[in-house]
Amino acid sequence: MSLDTLGLDKNKNGSGVSQFVLLGLSSSWELQLFLFSTFLLVYVVIVLGNLLIVLVVQTDARLLQSPMYYFLHHLSFIDLCLSCVAVPKMLGDFLRREKVIPFSGCLAQLFFLHFLGACEMFLLTVMAYDRYVAICNPLHYLRVMNSHLRLRLVFGCWCGGFIHSITQVVIVIRLPFCGPNELDNFYCDVPQVVKLACMDTYLVEVLMVSNSGILSLACFLVLLLSYALILITLRTHLHRGQSKALSTCASHLTVVSLIFVPCVFIYLRPFCTFSVDKVVSVFYTVITPMLNPLIYTLRNADMKRAIGKLRKKQVASHCFGKR
Numbered sequence: 131m132s133l134d135t136l137g138l139d140k141n142k143n144g145s146g147v148s149q150f151v152l153l154g155l156s157s158s159w160e161l162q163l164f165l166f167s168t169f170l171l172v173y174v175v176i177v178l179g180n181l182l183i184v185l186v187v188q189t190d191a192r193l194l195q196s197p198m199y200y201f202l203h204h205l206s207f208i209d210l211c212l213s214c215v216a217v218p219k220m221l222g223d224f225l226r227r228e229k230v231i232p233f234s235g236c237l238a239q240l241f242f243l244h245f246l247g248a249c250e251m252f253l254l255t256v257m258a259y260d261r262y263v264a265i266c267n268p269l270h271y272l273r274v275m276n277s278h279l280r281l282r283l284v285f286g287c288w289c290g291g292f293i294h295s296i297t298q299v300v301i302v303i304r305l306p307f308c309g310p311n312e313l314d315n316f317y318c319d320v321p322q323v324v325k326l327a328c329m330d331t332y333l334v335e336v337l338m339v340s341n342s343g344i345l346s347l348a349c350f351l352v353l354l355l356s357y358a359l360i361l362i363t364l365r366t367h368l369h370r371g372q373s374k375a376l377s378t379c380a381s382h383l384t385v386v387s388l389i390f391v392p393c394v395f396i397y398l399r400p401f402c403t404f405s406v407d408k409v410v411s412v413f414y415t416v417i418t419p420m421l422n423p424l425i426y427t428l429r430n431a432d433m434k435r436a437i438g439k440l441r442k443k444q445v446a447s448h449c450f451g452k453r
Contacts, residue, residue, distance in 0.1 A: 147307035147326070150236050152229040153314045154220075155408060159227075166224035172420050173217050179423030180210040182437070190436045197275040198264070199433075201257045202426055204284055208253065209419035212246040215239055216317035216415050223316065233307075236318035241299045243319065243415070244342070247393070249291035251349045254386055256283045258356040261379055266363045297341060301334060315408055317415070321396065325403075343398030350390040357383055381425050388418045 156162055183206040186193070193199040216239060223229040231239070264271045298320055305327040313322045320338050324331050360379055392414040396407065427433045 147311045149232045151312045162224045176213045176420045180206040213419045215242045220316045239318040245291045245295035248294040252287035258353045262356045346393040
């Protein structure tokens with residue numbers, strides 16, 4: 131489905147706005163250079179960290195057969211893609227005086243941000259269900275979480291993300307834009323873009339809140355319920371095996387909080403601007419994709435062992451290759 135088919139050309143030619151000006155994180159040139167260096171380092175960590183998890187799980191047959199690591203593999207891939215939606219543009223804008231993005235580029239950012247973000251929310255909910263079955267019904271875990279179910283669950287996450295995102299884009303495309311065209315952020319997102327429409331946007335805002343805000347809150351509540359049931363189960367059967375499960379759940383809860391709390395704050399309210407909005411946006415578009423691989427690798431003995439095996443295999447192949 132092309133943007134032209136959805137009516138982009140009509141919107142672009144029929145309004146006075148063909149591009150948006152991004153105000154970014156700062157107007158100070160010196161601070162922008164500092165932020166460029168900082169976020170470039172963060173971006174490198176995001177790419178390398180998530181690529182490492184994808185590579186390790188793909189090359190370790192035992193991990194790939196485990197439902198938890200199968201989902202973690204997909205989570206890292208989503209984080210890797212999500213970091214490429216806004217961060218490269220933000221890094222380039224740090225080195226420019228004028229930060230502009232065409233209307234089509236703005237819609238592309240909006241689509242992929244919500245597509246990948248919703249996929250991640252659904253996948254984290256699936257991962258909570260996976261932990262619930264593993265801990266509360268361990269004898270039937272592998273039978274319940276079989277390969278066919280895992281595939282269907284991941285496919286459902288991608289389909290749900292697409293439906294959520296395309297709904298957002300279709301609504302935004304139909305809005306008239308005649309100026310102003312300044313977005314008080316470093317990327318295009320629904321709240322800022324809708325506010326620039328030349329019409330009363332109350333009903334649109336309610337629809338968007340119902341779409342993004344309720345979705346975030348519903349997934350968050352389901353996750354909290356799942357982990358509450360898990361903690362109740364662990365409380366009555368706490369020994370070494372459950373201690374490992376508790377550590378895994380703590381990692382998942384950390385990731386969940388880092389993603390869902392900012393999203394609920396941004397989307398589950400009327401589209402008004404707060405001074406902390408940009409900081410919160412940085413958190414779930416940049417910081418969370420960086421922390422996910424660190425949380426799942428540094429706190430996970432299986433991942434650390436698999437990374438060690440991969441490193442030894444690479445060293446051995448390098449040594450034999452020289453002979």
